[in-house]
Amino acid sequence: MTEIRICHLYPKEMNIYGDRGNIAVLQKRLEWRGYSSSITPISTGDDFNPTIFDLCYLGGGQDRDQMLVAYDLQKKSAAIHSAAKDGMVFLWVCGGIQLAGAGYTDSDGRRIPGVGILDLDTSAGKSRLIGDLVLNAELDGETSTLVGYENHAGRTFLGPDATPLGSVLKGHGNNGADQTEGAVQERVIGTYMHGPILPKNPWLADKLLTWAIEHNTGEIPALSSLDDSLENLAQQVAISRAGMKR
């Protein structure tokens, strides 16, 4: 049985928005298709081995925890770059998208470094961008609606090497100005969307799993379809609660 190896970065520090829900979705959707999986938590002070994982998850945290994590990430920066280059799949959410970029300039003007696996930069805005978030997302030439929630002070702007994960239909997105949300570069995805993001967006979960399995086996798998009726109902309710009827 193929084992998909998932690395959960800083689960103790970065877990503020039900982040373990994303991990549960990845695990269950693998299990239901006959794949096994392993989850390896990696905390501050631990080594990050770039050759032993297929997917790397990092969630959102409070400002202070994000700061602690940012400095630890610097020590893992070379290994993380090497993993990204090698096609490891990354989903870095909320604080994660900020840490994946060049850095974060906070409201006092202090600079918190990022690891730079996504071509983007972030600085604190005056207000927090909070609320439901609905996107029209595109990956591998396929499009899908994504729903979730955002709560961030950062304003993120993408450089030329990153493409947005989607365009904002409802909510603020990266910066509240240019209608973009998230960033994609090769197989690294950053997003402000929590909720958590994967339970109500099985299309994205399966996209990540397809990439992770390909990274592991070298072949693009044909994932069997699952009964996503609860997921779809939850997505529809979230869209209508966000003030959009469809």
Add this chain to the structure above:
Amino acid sequence: MSHIALSLAKAAGWMSRALGRGGGTTLPGMILLRLRPHILREMAQELEEIIVISATNGKTTTARMVSHAAHESEISFVANTSGANLPSGIATALLRRKPDEKYGIFEVDEAALPELVPQLRPTVLVLMNLFRDQLDRYGELETTIHKWKKMVESLPETTKLIINADDPALAYLGSLHQNVQFFGLELTDHASETISHAADSLHCLKCNSPLNFQQVTIGHLGHWECQNCGFSRPNPSFTGDKINLMGLDGSEFIAASKTDSLGIQIPLAGTHNVYNALAAYATCYTIDISATKIQKGLSTISAAFGRNEIISFDGVELMIMLAKNPAGANQNLKTLLLEEGTIHLAILLNDRTADGKDVSWIWDVDYEMILDRIASLTISGDRAYDLALRFYYSGFPATSMHVVPSIQELLEHLKSTIKIGGRAVVLPTYTAMLDLRSELNKIGATHSFWEEK
């Protein structure tokens, strides 16, 4: 005081009740504050003793316990008993104060506290716990701690601060005030040595190092110390010891001050209610309520609306346990595990302003601990399908859960699932609890929340 403003505000209360719109627990105060923004300060000045209680979890119950003991002690007081804990609710309570009521007992929303304390100028301020809650409304926990810190720093020395020593962040705030007494639970079997998933306040507020826990009672509450700078749980003046949790029926423990000790029995279940009772004991002790009155007041207390409240309808008993954030929900689940046997469980998730519009918190609740004890699972509320996904991805079969977004359907379903004389446990968010009680009130099963005594 302007009579016109007062009369207008009072009239609004009568109208609001006549129209059946929430019983007028906040509208009169809202109008009054609009007309007279500084009225709280003026009205509070007329009181001799002002007790203000705040926390993420347990403030309603604790204020109710203190009120009950005060009542036993024949103290005449004004209180915001219906859980209307924003400035408008306090103003409404003060507006209705009778001239002989010289004590005020108020539970205050944790976000509104820093704004209300300078106006009310409490003689006793009780700070019980801070957990992550409604991040879209309150912001990060760190933000609330920071605002509370500024509030504590500007307290007059005469304000008696009563603080939970088991909450590291609050203990730190206590260290900033001269006139402080701590309360805390002694080592108990009803605790663990490990921190649960997604606990808060795990770092030392003095030096940022990770804290070590000798025991964890709820979330991040317990016996803690920083091994880097030596900051540790302060020695409490009021302790809770020999805790005996008697299933869903109640709890007992020994409460002690520096000089006395007292056996306390409460008809409310779970460690969280022991904390509430201990905080109430410390508060009552501080305002010189006698031991026998405290004992009697706490032992005869009934549940506050929606907090371990039992309502019967059509031969079925509903036990309603408000569950609005991860720490509170986890504590409710742990309390359910105190009883043997399987449970008919109904969970209601709304995402309105008072619930928090962000429902991601349900993924931080450890529902897994209860899965093998579920006799039936009914899921309801505005965001019922989010909750269904939470259980589905924990391995609970979709075919075994019943998802009914509307409250009417929920009650119908519970009636058809549970035998006459049986019991269902209902875990609602705040507005879902109000909806449920309003539906039960419509069919005559309970009273309105503003008739709460």
